[in-house]
Ligand SMILES: NC(=O)C1=CN([C@@H]2O[C@H](COP(=O)(O)OP(=O)(O)OC[C@H]3O[C@@H](n4cnc5c(N)ncnc54)[C@H](O)[C@@H]3O)[C@@H](O)[C@H]2O)C=CC1
């Protein structure tokens with residue numbers, strides 16, 4: 001997880017980190033999650049699956065009720081206060097909205113332990129901006145995850161700040177061992193990663209919605225249509241990952257000359273779906289750059 005790494009690494013294999021002799025021991029780790037919502041929640045789930053005991057994952061949300069609800073859902077513990085969560089925390093996950101991050105770091109900086117890792121999930125908040133808001137030498141890692149990490153089928157892209165040690169990098173990777181795939185990227189790559197992974201589940205759900213509704217319009221019952229579409233997209237994605245074939249090759253295997261599929265593909269081209277998908281990813285990347293002040 002080196003900020004100077006230039007290309008994405010191979011996906012990590014989900015594994016029980018405790019079975020690897022070199023893997024860090026996560027059983028005594030303390031994690032504070034400040035903001036366990038749609039993204040902080042799945043991150044906490046990953047860490048618990050990786051081996052951090054749930055009672056050592058302390059949740060702080062915007063209200064005590066919300067902290068308790070999230071902790072109950074995640075099998076974690078609600079902290080009575082932010083101070084309680086931060087005291088002795090080895091890893092501090094920031095799962096609040098991007099606009100809240102710098103103010104939050106200004107408030108909690110002095111409570112961050114010397115060897116603790118601050119792990120931000122926020123889009124568009126740079127390592128440099130976070131390091132400047134914290135005491136000198138604080139280890140800051142940026143993660144760009146997506147929500148499917150909560151079921152072990154997501155992606156987390158990692159970027160390290162200037163004070164992160166090799167051991168801390170190994171620790172963060174171990175915490176995401178059950179996420180699905182872990183990629184090491186540079187901050188320059190994060191905008192593309194948001195388009196391809198961070199925001200991309202929403203693009204996939206959008207496509208699924210459209211396909212399900214059309215299948216319903218064609219006469220299938222909605223639960224049947226949902227199962228068929230979701231399983232087909234899962235199967236198609238798995239074939240790309242498992243065969244290593246280019247998607248265009250796999251597509252040609254479905255496309256009989258003069259058959260049904262080529263008519264469908266021609267319709268997609270006529271409707272501009274390929275350029276629409278590219279535009280969605282470009283818009284997400286542009287928004288990420290704007291958030292970063294680029
Ligand atoms: N939702 C997603 O798919 C992804 C989100 N992210 C990043 O994750 C971060 C969180 O986004 P979401 O989870 O979608 O938002 P969310 O609104 O679902 O969750 C935010 C959480 O922060 C809590 N919160 C708000 N103010 C707080 C405070 N002062 N102290 C403690 N907790 C507070 C809320 O109670 C809530 O649980 C953002 O920075 C976003 O850029 C990154 C990748 C993907």
Ligand SMILES: O=C(O)[C@@H]1CCC=N1
Nearest residue numbers: 122123194198199200
């Ligand atoms: O929509 C957002 O801003 C966040 C970042 C990537 C996915 N969700």
